[in-house]
Amino acid sequence: MLDNKGQIRIIEAFLAISVMFSVLVLTAPMSSTPDFEKQGRLKKLGAQVLIELDNNGTLGKLIEDGNWIALRQAMNLFLPASTFYNLTVYDENMQRVNTEEVSNSNQQGPEAIVIQYLCATQSSETHFYTVWLQLAWPK
Amino acid sequence: MKAKEMNRKQSSGQVILIAVLAIALILLSTQIYVFEVQMSRGNFNSSPLNDYIFAIKLGSRNVVIGSIANASESGSSTTFVANLDRWVALVNKQNQFGRSALNYTVEETTPYSSGIWLFWGTNGFGVSSASVQFTLNLSDREADADLSYFINITTTLTVKGSYRTILGDEKQVNVTVNLLNDGKPALANQITLYYRILNTWSVPNASNNYAVTDYGNGTYVTSFLANIPSQTVEVSVSVRDQRQILVKTNATCSQR
Numbered sequence: 001m002l003d004n005k006g007q008i009r010i011i012e013a014f015l016a017i018s019v020m021f022s023v024l025v026l027t028a029p030m031s032s033t034p035d036f037e038k039q040g041r042l043k044k045l046g047a048q049v050l051i052e053l054d055n056n057g058t059l060g061k062l063i064e065d066g067n068w069i070a071l072r073q074a075m076n077l078f079l080p081a082s083t084f085y086n087l088t089v090y091d092e093n094m095q096r097v098n099t100e101e102v103s104n105s106n107q108q109g110p111e112a113i114v115i116q117y118l119c120a121t122q123s124s125e126t127h128f129y130t131v132w133l134q135l136a137w138p139k
Numbered sequence: 140m141k142a143k144e145m146n147r148k149q150s151s152g153q154v155i156l157i158a159v160l161a162i163a164l165i166l167l168s169t170q171i172y173v174f175e176v177q178m179s180r181g182n183f184n185s186s187p188l189n190d191y192i193f194a195i196k197l198g199s200r201n202v203v204i205g206s207i208a209n210a211s212e213s214g215s216s217t218t219f220v221a222n223l224d225r226w227v228a229l230v231n232k233q234n235q236f237g238r239s240a241l242n243y244t245v246e247e248t249t250p251y252s253s254g255i256w257l258f259w260g261t262n263g264f265g266v267s268s269a270s271v272q273f274t275l276n277l278s279d280r281e282a283d284a285d286l287s288y289f290i291n292i293t294t295t296l297t298v299k300g301s302y303r304t305i306l307g308d309e310k311q312v313n314v315t316v317n318l319l320n321d322g323k324p325a326l327a328n329q330i331t332l333y334y335r336i337l338n339t340w341s342v343p344n345a346s347n348n349y350a351v352t353d354y355g356n357g358t359y360v361t362s363f364l365a366n367i368p369s370q371t372v373e374v375s376v377s378v379r380d381q382r383q384i385l386v387k388t389n390a391t392c393s394q395r
Contacts, residue, residue, distance in 0.1 A: 016155055024166075060201060117194055121201060123208070
């Protein structure tokens with residue numbers, strides 16, 4: 001009778017450990033889910049930068065002229081230094097337009113977001129572009 | 140008494156198990172609560188939709204500017220409708236915020252025709268204008284957005300001239316040019332002035348002491364000397380604004 005009691009204690013302890021362990025395993029993926037607020041702020045920032053550039057037709061003109069250096073400089077100027085970005089421009093037929101990389105890093109964290117922005121030029125021969133802006137903050 | 144104590148000792152393992160279960164439940168429910176709060180915040184944030192709508196309005200405005208620049212150059216309004224069709228097709232392919240339905244109606248009320256009004260008069264007044272009404276509908280499972288917006292891009296030119304006879308046919312001509320973009324003073328990108336001698340239009344240059352004073356508020360005063368035999372001094376002014384929209388007008392100068 002006394003020997004059995006010891007075994008039951010071991011089983012109970014084992015059960016307690018397994019319950020705690022399974023709860024920790026269950027909750028771990030939840031705590032590592034994307035931070036929606038952070039992503040929202042990043043999306044807002046990216047959209048604001050593109051809108052600011054497009055406000056007087058500068059964005060369309062830089063793309064139309066293929067002035068990727070100036071576009072990169074403008075992005076570097078408008079975005080905080082700690083932000084990673086990668087910008088890709090497509091034409092109406094979704095053919096890639098930018099012949100050079102417009103980015104400040106090839107590091108894109110798991111929480112990178114993408115903004116899709118439609119741009120029309122102000123020139124008399126109107127062109128339409130779809131701008132994909134990937135943004136990420138360092139971990 | 141001893142039996143009671145013995146019984147308590149025997150069930151202490153079960154108490155630990157129940158306590159562990161309770162702690163596990165608290166941990167789990169806290170995590171679920173935090174997760175739900177994050178989810179609802181992420182979904183409730185409507186600013187990306189506002190930014191998207193703003194970007195569509197901005198793009199529509201750029202299309203209208205480009206189209207009136209084209210129409211003022213070519214005199215044809217067909218490009219305007221073609222550009223609008225392309226823009227609408229591009230926007231309606233988007234599904235970031237559900238189904239996009241952008242439509243447009245060009246202004247047909249007089250003096251507009253197919254959304255374009257080009258009036259380059261002989262009375263010192265010229266207008267290049269485009270006008271269009273857009274409607275945008277965004278619909279998905281969670282929200283619907285319906286809005287309409289009106290875009291009118293107008294470049295207005297006003298020219299007033301005066302002259303005084305210096306000696307014989309030699310006259311000093313002053314021409315004041317006023318440029319407006321959508322009713323507000325605007326800077327010109329290029330101003331070309333012509334004056335008429337019989338049936339020939341000439342451009343004044345340095346030999347005519349041609350000078351332009353820019354007042355920085357859309358007002359430009361030009362002056363030049365020219366031998367004009369007639370008592371009527373006619374000038375023609377062609378201005379391209381900073382949006383590359385061309386506008387022209389002719390004016391008869393009054394004698395000072």
